[in-house]
Amino acid sequence: MPTYKAKGLIIKSYRLGEADKIVKIFTPDMGLISAVAKGAFNMKSRFSGRLELYNVIDCEFSQGRTLDIVSQAEILEIFNGISGDFLKFNYTQSLSEMILKTQSEKAASYNLFKLTYLVIKKMNNIDDSNEVFLQMLLIFFMINFSKIMGYAPMLKCCTVCGCEMLKNPEIFSVKYGGTVCRSCSSGKSGIIFFNDEEMHLLTGLLSCRLEELTDFKVSYRTSSRILDLMAEYVSFHSEINLSSLAYLKKIHKNIV
Ligand SMILES: [Zn+2]
Incomplete structure (x- = not known):
């Protein structure tokens, strides 16, 4: 499966099914990326806390047939003063x-x-x-x-x-x-x-x-x-x- 990397800001996220999460990431180089983070809502997910709204992240994606898949995510910056206000x-x-x-x-x-x-x-x-x-x-x-x-x-x-x-x-x-x-x-x-x-x-x-x-x-x-x-x-x-x-x-x- 081909992969690619991108840095960007999460501007929308929502649950898909039981435990998956869809994230929409706005990036400077590739515009808007929509991807699914499989199992992101599981307690022990490796994405825990990383794919929150308005986080700036550095991600690796695998190209999927309909949706790309987040395979890795590292936090670059957190804007956590927004969602609670x-x-x-x-x-x-x-x-x-x-x-x-x-x-x-x-x-x-x-x-x-x-x-x-x-x-x-x-x-x-x-x-x-x-x-x-x-x-x-x-x-x-x-x-x-x-x-x-x-x-x-x-x-x-x-x-x-x-x-x-x-x-x-x-x-x-x-x-x-x-x-x-x-x-x-x-x-x-x-x-x-x-x-x-x-x-x-x-x-x-x-x-x-x-x-x-x-x-x-x-x-x-x-x-x-x-x-x-x-x-x-x-x-x-x-x-x-x-x-x-x-x-x-x-x-x-x-x-x-
Ligand atoms: Zn005039």
Whole structure:
């Protein structure tokens, strides 16, 4: 049976049958790998503790007829601050969902892997689950995800007529992929109006680095609105449905 090796981050795992475990591993060199770890749920399994969600692992796989098989796994790094924290877990799930729904198997995606790894590491390392900051991290991920996928929002000119936006842009269209000038926006459906704080956050996040995220001081209302917008934006342009964010919203409604 041919074998191969790969390093990556486990972004999904679930039980298969009595004791087997399916893992979906996002790797820089081979995209998404789905494999089965036979007997992983047995008490004395050699995989015990190694194939947990958000572990970074170095694996050897045997090529199977339908699914590849994990034959060896070594832990490189553990992000164990996520799964036990309700908010961190759910925001990280949204990020994983984007990868799972857009990335194909065996297609290298180094930049996207690096982005995913760094944002998940940050999610793991923050001390308290400040929800605004978790939302900012997810927005940061979505904006940079859209850049890598080639459809980053355009905010410097009108996406319909190309005119330069002289004042702060404030009218946005998901469908057109960015700001729209006042005259082009008239009569169009799906037009979104932003206030100054929302626009400032969106333009700021478009060019900021991960370590600069803490410089932004925004309200929960603003981060929630921009997160909703970016979720709609990524869903529309990648043609996916992000169900984990809808779940988070439902939970919030029940709490409030
Ligand atoms: Zn225009």
